[in-house]
Every structure is written in C-alpha cells, then in structure tokens.
Amino acid sequence: MANEQLNALVLPDENGNFGKHGGKIGHPELARALAEIETGFRNIIQDADFISEMKRLQATYVGRPSPIYHARTLSQRGAQIYLKREDLNHTGAHKINHCIGEVLLAKKLGKKKVIAETGAGQHGVALATAAALLGLACEIHMGVVDIAKEHPNVSRMKILGAKIVPVSAGAGTLKEAVDSAFESYMGQLDDSMFAIGSVVGPAPYPEMVAYFQSIVGHEAREQFQTAYGGLPDEVIACVGGGSNALGLFNAFIDDKNVELVGVEPAGEGLDKPGRHAATMTLGKFGNIQGFNCYYLQEADGTPAAVHSIASGLDYPGVGPQHCHLKDSGRARYETATDAECLDAFMALSREEGIIPALESSHAVAYALRRAAQLDSSKRLLVNLSGRGDKDIDFVLEKITV
Ligand SMILES: *Cc1c(COP(=O)(O)O)cnc(C)c1O
Numbered sequence: 562m563a564n565e566q567l568n569a570l571v572l573p574d575e576n577g578n579f580g581k582h583g584g585k586i587g588h589p590e591l592a593r594a595l596a597e598i599e600t601g602f603r604n605i606i607q608d609a610d611f612i613s614e615m616k617r618l619q620a621t622y623v624g625r626p627s628p629i630y631h632a633r634t635l636s637q638r639g640a641q642i643y644l645k646r647e648d649l650n651h652t653g654a655h656k657i658n659h660c661i662g663e664v665l666l667a668k669k670l671g672k673k674k675v676i677a678e679t680g681a682g683q684h685g686v687a688l689a690t691a692a693a694l695l696g697l698a699c700e701i702h703m704g705v706v707d708i709a710k711e712h713p714n715v716s717r718m719k720i721l722g723a724k725i726v727p728v729s730a731g732a733g734t735l736k737e738a739v740d741s742a743f744e745s746y747m748g749q750l751d752d753s754m755f756a757i758g759s760v761v762g763p764a765p766y767p768e769m770v771a772y773f774q775s776i777v778g779h780e781a782r783e784q785f786q787t788a789y790g791g792l793p794d795e796v797i798a799c800v801g802g803g804s805n806a807l808g809l810f811n812a813f814i815d816d817k818n819v820e821l822v823g824v825e826p827a828g829e830g831l832d833k834p835g836r837h838a839a840t841m842t843l844g845k846f847g848n849i850q851g852f853n854c855y856y857l858q859e860a861d862g863t864p865a866a867v868h869s870i871a872s873g874l875d876y877p878g879v880g881p882q883h884c885h886l887k888d889s890g891r892a893r894y895e896t897a898t899d900a901e902c903l904d905a906f907m908a909l910s911r912e913e914g915i916i917p918a919l920e921s922s923h924a925v926a927y928a929l930r931r932a933a934q935l936d937s938s939k940r941l942l943v944n945l946s947g948r949g950d951k952d953i954d955f956v957l958e959k960i961t962v
Pocket of ligand 1: 654655656683684758759760799800801802803804805806873874918920921946947948
C-alpha cells in the first residue's frame with residue numbers, strides 16, 4: 562500500500578529512485594538486510610498499534626505539536642516571519658522525530674541494537690535518547706576530530722548509555738564515520754538495524770526518514786491555516802542532508818502558490834572550493850555512499866572537502882528527493898554564508914529571545930534577506946530545526962558581545 566503521508570513527488574519508484582536520484586544498494590547481503598527494513602517499514606505504517614504508539618510518544622514524550630510563533634520584531638524588516646518551533650522538541654531539534662520512528666521499527670523487527678554514524682553528535686544524541694526510551698542498545702560511530710570538538714554531545718550519548726566507536730581513518734569526520742558504521746553493521750545484520758540520520762543513503766532510508774519527519778509539515782500547514790488564515794507565501798528550511806526541509810516541504814508540495822525554499826551553507830563563499838557545502842547549487846550528479854544525488858566533487862569524482870560553520874550541514878551530498886524537487890522545478894535552493902548565519906543567530910537571539918542552532922540560522926538568514934525584499938503582506942514560514950545551546954561557546958569565540 563502507498564505511503565499516504567508523503568506526496569507522490571517525494572515517493573520512490575520500486576527501485577528506490579526519485580527521478581534519476583536515489584537507488585538501492587547493490588551489495589547482496591546488505592541488500593537483503595535493507596529489504597527486510599523496507600518491508601518492515603511498509604507494514605508498520607499500516608499498523609494501528611504502531612501508529613498509536615508513535616502518536617502517544619510524539620505528544621507526551623517529544624512534546625508535539627510544536628507551535629508556530631509569529632516573530633513580530635524580526636518581521637519589521639518587511640514580510641511577516643513565522644517560526645515552526647522544532648527547537649522546542651525534547652532533545653532540542655527535529656531529529657528525535659525520525660529517531661523514535663526508526664527505533665520503534667527496529668524493536669518491531671526484533672532487533673537488539675541500533676547502529677549509526679554521527680557528525681556533530683546531534684543524530685547520535687537523538688538516537689541514544691530513543692534507544693534508552695525503548696530499551697535497545699545503541700552503537701554510535703564518530704570521527705575522532707568530531708569527538709574532540711563536540712564534547713557535550715559525546716557526554717550526553719555516554720550518559721544515555723550509547724557505546725561510542727571512535728573513527729580515526731581519513732579526516733576523522735562524518736564521511737569516515739558512515740563507512741565505519743556500515744562495516745560494523747555488516748558484521749551484525751541479524752541483531753541490529755542501521756539508523757541513518759537524514760533523508761540520505763540507499764532505499765528505504767530517504768522515504769522512511771521523510772515519512773517520520775512529515776509530521777512537521779502536516780502540523781504546520783494546519784496550524785498556519787487555523788491561527789493565521791490561508792497559507793504562507795514561502796516555506797523555508799536549511800538543508801544538510803535535507804530531513805527537516807523535506808519534513809516541512811512535503812505537506813505544501815501540492816499548494817502551487819507556496820514556494821519551497823531550501824537554504825544551503827555557502828560557508829566562506831561559493832567561490833572557495835572546500836570552504837562551503839552548497840551541494841544543490843554547485844554539486845554534480847553521481848553516486849556517493851550508496852545512492853545517486855548531486856554532490857560536491859573533486860575532478861576525479863571523489864567527494865570534495867566541505868565546510869560550514871554549522872557542523873550539521875557539512876556533508877558533500879544531499880537527499881535524492883531534494884535533487885528531484887530541484888530538477889522538477891518545484892523547490893528552489895538558496896545559500897547563506899557563515900557570516901550571514903552568525904548575524905541571523907544574533908538577530909533571533911537579541912530581537913526575539915530565541916537562541917537558534919547554527920544550522921537553523923541559515924534558514925533564518927535567508928528569511929531576513931527575503932523579508933526585506935517583500936512588503937508586509939507577504940508571509941514566510943521558517944523551520945526552526947533546533948535550538949542553539951550546543952553552539953553558544955563557539956559563537957562567543959567568533960564574535961564579541
Ligand atoms: C542535523 C541538523 C540539521 C541538518 O540535517 P537535515 O537532515 O538537513 O535536516 C539541521 N538542523 C539541526 C538543528 C540539526 O541538528
């Protein structure tokens with residue numbers, strides 16, 4: 562049966578493709594394991610017990626629905642700015658939405674453990690939280706460079722009971738952590754489930770993570786109509802792998818008058834290779850870590866080095882559904898630099914009393930720029946994907962307050 566939460570434009574064909582993007586894994590053993598996850602996923606989303614358990618946890622554990630807040634001071638720039646407050650979720654970001662779904666599925670499949678990679682530690686913390694809640698073991702692979710950088714999240718994962726596997730190969734960051742986590746998973750396919758942290762990777766992950774994140778857009782569309790009347794002119798979200806953006810966009814895809822805008826990190830500038838992560842803007846088509854998408858490449862096709870002030874956005878690839886939304890012309894992708902992101906971080910903190918994650922600040926940066934180009938009758942809805950507690954020390958090193 563079809564996945565009724567997702568718009569047809571972001572649903573895969575039987576080969577896991579969205580247009581020319583996406584795809585299934587070739588490796589036979591892994592393909593069998595991922596097919597088991599895919600079948601399990603298709604069954605549970607039709608299972609009344611699963612749906613009611615997920616709804617119970619969303620309401621009483623995560624704290625959903627998250628409100629939409631009209632940021633009136635920020636809106637003095639021109640267009641009205643509204644924030645979908647995913648930063649108010651338990652654990653402080655949108656990632657808990659798909660982590661609870663993935664761990665519930667793992668449990669349903671009889672698995673004892675979830676395995677994942679993490680970059681900044683946000684996915685690791687959300688997954689460790691869901692695993693603690695539902696009584697599964699949790700194994701998190703993390704580059705040694707990231708472990709040194711993201712100490713509070715490492716401590717959180719340890720306290721929550723996760724086992725952290727340090728990865729020293731290569732640059733010792735996210736990409737190597739993904740390889741290491743997959744290798745470990747290969748050795749324990751029967752007992753464990755791999756839990757990817759965004760709408761990336763081979764099928765069924767892009768569809769599955771989009772399904773679990775789609776609550777954001779379904780809630781937002783209804784809340785906006787009820788509280789403010791009609792629909793926003795633009796819905797805006799930052800894009801790393803693309804899960805928070807797709808979660809919001811999905812419900813608005815058929816609303817032809819609503820523009821969908823993803824915001825990518827321009828880092829230190831689009832003219833500086835290796836110092837940005839503007840995948841949709843400058844990436845080329847190819848296969849990265851088991852799926853097809855646009856990704857930032859060196860001349861020989863290997864993934865390029867990337868940078869963003871927001872560690873949750875510095876991945877050279879991007880989810881296949883976003884690539885397809887771009888090809889189809891339904892969504893457009895803009896950028897914000899590190900400097901614009903810091904300005905937006907401070908503006909939201911000082912003018913509204915909300916400290917946003919640096920990732921989310923990219924979406925806010927675009928919204929501030931855009932609001933000033935539009936009159937006060939226009940309405941922009943921004944996904945505030947996470948709170949900025951994790952970023953406060955870093956920001957104070959960059960600017961003087
Ligand atoms: C991880 C993260 C992101 C980026 O991931 P997407 O899959 O692109 O949403 C954005 N915001 C926050 C707060 C994050 O933790």
